[in-house]
Amino acid sequence: MKKTxxxxxxxxxxxxxxxxxxxFPGGYILPFYxxxxxxxxxxxxxxxxxQGAAHAADGYARATGKVGVxxxxxxxxxxxxxxxxxxxxxxxxPVVAFxxxxxxxxxxxxxxxxxxxxxxxxxxxxxxxVAMDTATLARTVKEAFYIARTGRPGPxxxxxxxxxxxxxxxxxxxxxxxxPGYKIPTKGHPTQLKNAAKLINEAQQPLIIxxxxxxxxxxxxxxxxxxETAQIPVITTxxxxxxxPENHVLSYGMAGMHGSGYANxxxxxxxxxxxxxxxxxxxxxxxxxxxxxxxxxxxxxxDPAEIGKNVPVHVPIVGxxxxxxxxxxxxxxxxxxxDWIKRLEGWRKxxxxxxxRDHSGLLPxxxxxxxxxxxxxxxxxxxxxxxxxxxxxxxxLFHEPHTFISSGGLGTMGFGLPAAMGAKVGRxxxxxWCVDGDGSIQMTIQELAxxxxxKIAVKIAVINNGYLGMVxxxxxxxxxxxxxxxxISCPDFVRIAEAYCIAGRRVTQRxxxxxxxxxxxxxxxxxxxxxxxxxxxxxxxxxxxxxxxxEFIEFPKKxxxxxxxxxxx
Amino acid sequence: MAxxxxxxxxxxxxxxxxxxxxxxxxxxxxxxxxxxxxxxSEVAHLSRMTIIVNGTTATVEQVRKQLDKLIDVVRxxxxxxxxxxxxxxxxxxxxxxxxxxxEIIEIADIFRGxxxxxASDSLTVEITGDEDKIESMLKLLRGFGIKEIARTGRVAMxxxxxxxxxxxxxxxxxxxxx
Ligand SMILES: Cc1ncc(C[n+]2csc(CCOP(=O)(O)OP(=O)(O)O)c2C)c(N)n1
Numbered sequence: 001m002k003k004t005x006x007x008x009x010x011x012x013x014x015x016x017x018x019x020x021x022x023x024f025p026g027g028y029i030l031p032f033y034x035x036x037x038x039x040x041x042x043x044x045x046x047x048x049x050x051q052g053a054a055h056a057a058d059g060y061a062r063a064t065g066k067v068g069v070x071x072x073x074x075x076x077x078x079x080x081x082x083x084x085x086x087x088x089x090x091x092x093x094p095v096v097a098f099x100x101x102x103x104x105x106x107x108x109x110x111x112x113x114x115x116x117x118x119x120x121x122x123x124x125x126x127x128x129x130v131a132m133d134t135a136t137l138a139r140t141v142k143e144a145f146y147i148a149r150t151g152r153p154g155p156x157x158x159x160x161x162x163x164x165x166x167x168x169x170x171x172x173x174x175x176x177x178x179x180p181g182y183k184i185p186t187k188g189h190p191t192q193l194k195n196a197a198k199l200i201n202e203a204q205q206p207l208i209i210x211x212x213x214x215x216x217x218x219x220x221x222x223x224x225x226x227x228e229t230a231q232i233p234v235i236t237t238x239x240x241x242x243x244x245p246e247n248h249v250l251s252y253g254m255a256g257m258h259g260s261g262y263a264n265x266x267x268x269x270x271x272x273x274x275x276x277x278x279x280x281x282x283x284x285x286x287x288x289x290x291x292x293x294x295x296x297x298x299x300x301x302x303d304p305a306e307i308g309k310n311v312p313v314h315v316p317i318v319g320x321x322x323x324x325x326x327x328x329x330x331x332x333x334x335x336x337x338x339d340w341i342k343r344l345e346g347w348r349k350x351x352x353x354x355x356x357r358d359h360s361g362l363l364p365x366x367x368x369x370x371x372x373x374x375x376x377x378x379x380x381x382x383x384x385x386x387x388x389x390x391x392x393x394x395x396x397l398f399h400e401p402h403t404f405i406s407s408g409g410l411g412t413m414g415f416g417l418p419a420a421m422g423a424k425v426g427r428x429x430x431x432x433w434c435v436d437g438d439g440s441i442q443m444t445i446q447e448l449a450x451x452x453x454x455k456i457a458v459k460i461a462v463i464n465n466g467y468l469g470m471v472x473x474x475x476x477x478x479x480x481x482x483x484x485x486x487x488i489s490c491p492d493f494v495r496i497a498e499a500y501c502i503a504g505r506r507v508t509q510r511x512x513x514x515x516x517x518x519x520x521x522x523x524x525x526x527x528x529x530x531x532x533x534x535x536x537x538x539x540x541x542x543x544x545x546x547x548x549x550x551e552f553i554e555f556p557k558k559x560x561x562x563x564x565x566x567x568x569x
Numbered sequence: 570m571a572x573x574x575x576x577x578x579x580x581x582x583x584x585x586x587x588x589x590x591x592x593x594x595x596x597x598x599x600x601x602x603x604x605x606x607x608x609x610s611e612v613a614h615l616s617r618m619t620i621i622v623n624g625t626t627a628t629v630e631q632v633r634k635q636l637d638k639l640i641d642v643v644r645x646x647x648x649x650x651x652x653x654x655x656x657x658x659x660x661x662x663x664x665x666x667x668x669x670x671x672e673i674i675e676i677a678d679i680f681r682g683x684x685x686x687x688a689s690d691s692l693t694v695e696i697t698g699d700e701d702k703i704e705s706m707l708k709l710l711r712g713f714g715i716k717e718i719a720r721t722g723r724v725a726m727x728x729x730x731x732x733x734x735x736x737x738x739x740x741x742x743x744x745x746x747x
Contacts (some may be wrong), residue, residue: 122590123597127640130585147640181582181643305634308627 002168005134005160006035009098012141013042015173018069020045020060020425022053022418024080026073028113029100031165045425045454048446050077052418054084055444057095059419061088062405063380064426065218067148068093073100075113078159079120083412085155086124090409091239092212094153096144101161104132118159126154134167139174146177151184152303153216185302187327188319196274196298196315197331203272205340206232209255209284212239212408213277213301213321215401220244222325223276229329231337233344235263237278239408242398247377252344253353256284257543258390261351261552264543266344267292268550275299277321280310281409290548300324351541351554353394361534364388364463367513368395371433371461374517379431380405380423384416384440386470388463390539392435403430414443420458421447431459431521438464438490448500451526459520460528462493465535473538497528504528570625574603575649576725577633579618580610582641590639591618600624600632604722615643619724648727655725658697660685661707664714665692673713680706691716699723 003011009032013021020043025033036044047053050072057068068088072081078099088095101107102114107130118128127147129140144156200206214223220243227234227250234244235255244251255263264286267273273295278284285291291311299306299313300321307316317324356365368391371381377397382405383389389406398404405423407415420434441462451458472486497504503523507516507530520527541552581587588607595602603621610617622632629647636645665673670692677684677694680702686693696706700723707715 118586119589122593179640182640183637303638305631305638309631 003171004031004035005131005137005165005167005169006031007038008134008137008169008171009141009160009165010035010039010042011171012138012173013069014039016067016141016145018067019043021069021071022047022056022060022422023071023098024050024053024073024077026075026077026100026113028074028102028162029071029077029098029160029165031162032071032098032100032160044071045450047418047450049444050080051084051414052421052444052447052450054081054095054097055087055412055415055418056422056425056447057097058084058088058091058093058415059382059405059422060426061093061095061422062419063402063423063430065402066094066426067145068095068422069098070095071098073113074102074117075115078115078117082120082124083410083414085121085157087407087410087412087415088155089124089126091407092153092216093155094148095155096148097155097157099157099159101130101159103163104161107161118157121157124155125157126152128157128159130159131161131164134164135169137164137169138171142174143177143179147179147182151182185304185318186320186323188300188317188324192315192317193324193328194331196300196317197328199272199296199298199315200230200232200274201331201333201335204337205270206230206272206274206337207266207270207295208232208234208274208276209237209267209278210234210240210243210276211237211278212243214240214243215277217277217302217321218401219277219322219325220401222322222329224248225329226325226332229332229334231335231341232274233266233341235259235266237281237284237408238393238406240278241393241404242401245399246397247399252348254393256549257286258394258539258541259284259543259549260353260394261541261554262344262347262353264541264549264552265347265351268548269343270295273297275301275313276325277301279303279306282310285311286543286549286551287547290550356395357555359534362508362510362513362532364391364465364531364533364537365395366510367461367463367531367533368392368435370513370517371435372396374514374521375431375433379403379433380427381433381435382406382416382420382423383434384436385411385413386437386440386468387465387473387537387539388435388437388440388469390470391463394539413437413440416440417444417458417460418447420460421450421456424456424458425454432457434458434460436460436462437469438462438466438493439468439488441493442488442490445496448497448502448526452501455525457525459526461517462528462530463533464490464493464530465533465537466490467535469537470539472536476536476538477542477544493528493530502526502528504530506530506532508532570627572624572628573626573649575622575624575629575647576653576655576723577620577622577629577636577645577647578725579620579636579642580612580615580644581618582643583609583614583616584641587616587641590641591620591636594635594639595622595632598631598635600628606722606724608724619722621723648725652728653725654728655699655723656697657700657703657723658695658721659703659707660693660695660717660719661710661715662686662691662693662717663710664690664716666690669713673710676706676709682706
């Protein structure tokens with residue numbers, strides 16, 4: 001029996017195991033929407049801005065490991081997705097985005113709301129389609145999901161002209177894809193595996209740095225086994241957080257610009273760096289010529305283009321992290337690195353991260369600590385971008401993968417609330433906290449309405465410092481405290497929440513922090529806490545831009561103001 | 570590090586937008602295309618691109634790997650170091666009067682070029698060869714006054730029975746540090 005293009009898409013989505021999509025309708029995507037009621041198993045969540053739809057799909061994908069789906073109409077609907085698509089691309093998140101498009105005959109004619117969205121998103125998608133034929137739609141959807149999910153994941157866009165959604169064709173869902181140009185490396189080269197194992201077995205001061213690739217590949221057990229067998233300390237990148245339990249004795253936290261002092265010291269001293277599923281981003285390497293100066297580097301990554309891109313390596317291994325670590329297991333000897341671990345413990349004492357100084361005001365670090373204790377480290381925590389993001393990374397200990405969700409590569413303010421929404425939809429069993437900045441949340445605050453309409457019980461902690469804090473910190477340290485365009489006013493967040501029918505409360509004192517968190521979690525439904533924190537608190541340690549990671553600066557501020565001025569964020 | 574000219578051959582799916590994807594990638598990554606020639610290959614539905622890029626070995630290796638990641642790119646290889654045949658075709662319209670016409674024809678003959686169009690005040694020469702050959706001929710023709718040039722950019726092929734190496738073989742030759 002023939003089906004319409006829109007029906008074919010719905011049938012295909014069901015075949016792909018899709019349960020939910022985030023979207024916003026409009027003229028050229030109407031046939032798609034009109035078909036939705038025929039498929040009650042597909043839940044549609046109406047966002048308030050398409051950027052929210054893309055971030056929600058992204059948050060959903062990161063929290064579940066499944067493909068997130070977002071939908072928008074043509075023209076402005078499609079362009080509103082762009083930031084969200086770019087965000088997913090930079091952090092390798094599997095998302096499929098559907099956009100409406102003008103009728104085929106109108107394409108290229110500057111028709112109403114006709115925009116070249118596949119052209120606009122060319123450099124920020126893993127692949128894209130303009131579906132010009134209803135008969136091949138099923139194959140297109142199949143390929144899109146396959147490409148988004150496999151290999152190094154990423155966003156795929158399908159542009160749907162209105163008449164392609166309406167035309168009819170036979171539906172049969174292909175069981176295989178035929179993509180001769182799409183290669184997925186698997187196991188890694190045997191010789192290189194041997195070389196890596198030899199280096200690991202011989203190293204005196206080995207160090208593992210793990211990134212999001214470990215999360216994507218699901219290699220938690222394999223990573224733990226490698227670390228424990230050879231007694232190798234583990235540090236992570238920002239997006240690697242959670243891939244190794246942060247309460248494990250071998251965990252030394254996050255490295256890089258706002259990484260722990262001991263993680264960065266370890267990088268500075270290691271003789272063998274085993275980089276797993278990470279890409280040597282400048283925020284983690286600092287000054288590249290001074291990065292891990294004494295180390296040989298083993299780099300395991302699925303994407304061959306990442307090998308040798310930023311840092312030259314001794315042993316390149318192209319393959320799926322999980323498969324590679326499994327293949328290496330038998331070659332790794334059980335060893336101890338007592339002296340090396342002792343040195344690391346020394347640095348941990350010298351540069352403690354977990355201690356929060358005594359202070360009469362409300363410190364953001366204290367709030368994050370309390371959040372950690374109140375949730376037992378079991379919540380999914382989604383952040384905006386800025387100081388609050390770094391404090392969350394530093395002071396909440398993540399025990400499990402998929403529980404720390406943050407915009408790393410693009411650093412997108414406004415990601416927090418919609419991504420938390422997507423995460424909660426994907427993991428209704430989990431407590432989901434959105435830790436947001438007073439600046440960040442104002443970029444996508446309209447999604448509070450979505451939380452209410454679709455009953456999504458996200459708990460929100462606004463770390464309200466009255467500044468675009470991270471930029472203010474740079475102005476304080478490198479621009480002689482010229483706070484230009486960083487003091488930011490905000491509405492009364494508690495009353496805003498109330499206006500959206502969301503419960504909330506304001507916290508100004510230390511003593512209220514824990515009770516407020518408990519109240520939010522006991523509350524049935526979304527809840528917002530407005531934490532009025534110390535306005536000029538800074539994130540430390542900090543590796544100044546252009547410095548080597550070992551040259552981090554620490555509290556107090558006095559030491560800091562002498563640092564020479566450097567470039568902008 | 571020294572930059573040199575590299576010859577990259579890519580087999581790509583014959584789909585709308587492929588050239589755009591390739592060009593966009595070069596622009597986005599800051600790689601410079603010196604020339605690009607596209608046409609059908611020996612396989613149906615696959616086109617062959619010959620791309621000339623200027624860069625260090627490391628940059629060009631990045632180009633190759635990034636190209637290889639495009640879904641529509643089936644195979645890419647840097648055949649610079651191989652034993653290859655390289656050809657380019659040029660059409661050159663030269664000013665020619667009764668006094669100079671025979672001299673120009675003579676030059677074309679030496680280079681085994683063809684005269685493909687004759688007008689009262691010009692001659693159009695067609696020449697095929699590697700870049701050096703075309704440059705040498707142009708040098709000689711410049712004195713007569715050149716009205717128009719059209720060049721295809723290079724196409725290249727590995728000599729003998731073996732084709733362009735498969736991408737997997739190249740991956741293994743990765744970098745070593747310091
Ligand atoms: C969309 C966007 N615009 C600008 C920036 C630059 N930026 C990075 S952090 C930051 C300040 C964030 O302020 P806020 O959300 O209040 O968080 P805080 O740093 O105060 O915790 C800015 C403006 C960005 N990352 N994203």
